[in-house]
Amino acid sequence: MRKKATSLAPGRGSRSKEKTKIILKLLKEYPKSKISEWLEISNLPKSSYYEWKIKLENQIDKDKEVKDEIKTIVEATKGRYGYRRVTMVLKNKGFNINHKKVLRIMREESLLCNKFKTRSRKYSSYKGEVGKVADNLVKRQFTASKPNELWLTDVTEFRIKGEENKLYLSPILDLFNSEIISYTLSNHPTIELTNTMLEKALEENKDTKNLIIHSDQGFHYQHSTWTKKLEKMNIKQSMSRKGNCLDNSPMENFFGILKQEMFYGEDFKSYDHLRNEIEKYIKWYNEDRIKTKLNGMSPVMYRLHSA
Known part of the structure; x- marks a missing residue:
């Protein structure tokens, strides 16, 4: 406590008002400390302290x-x-x-963001060349001038401490406004996880002319049910190079934001609890979470504003 109080030492230009403000702040930080001790350290007269204390307390807070x-x-x-x-x-x-x-x-006001930060092992669905491997059409050119021009997708996993099972999230992100346009959750990373997500996205977004959907080389995206669906809809398929996460960095960035803001450091009692919180977070992310690159708007606000 003595060390922190060195800023109160008398010096040229010191003012009773500033000393009083510092003492009031320190009394909040150290409620068991005595006023007399701070007055002695700061060489501030008791009368001056109380005079400024009253003035400061009566002062209208313009902020x-x-x-x-x-x-x-x-x-x-x-x-x-x-x-x-x-x-x-x-x-x-x-x-x-x-x-x-x-x-x-x-x-x-002690309101700065202090969310728990950590890193977890990335989920990998790569099982070798078990189907069709598409070319990398995107080549890290992560730009889109309108909705349904470039979709990104991937799978990530969550694990609750003490639980044997895991929870898998499979979303599609529209690069135009970073909106999650479709997602599925499951305790098993099956083909159905990604196929159901794709079906939901196509049901909600009919205009897929000139659409590219980009992913890694995971077995889900090499599977015939996935590739044939894209061919049927005339959707171009693009894949990252093997083991290169930067080739799908906006999707990786979303996973990082999601886990930092709602998963790491939190105590989830069950996977049902976690599933519910992920669903609430994605809704909030789409509708309310503002982004600098979207001119201070949320993904949905930006899409509606651009229509």
């Missing part, structure tokens, strides 16, 4: 409205947003504020 709004945003997003995304939300709500001020307020 109260924005502070309350920031707290509401942080609570609504479950602490998933850092200060830059919070700034975008505030601007969307009509606040004239920059990211530096938001960062300062979030630091003062």
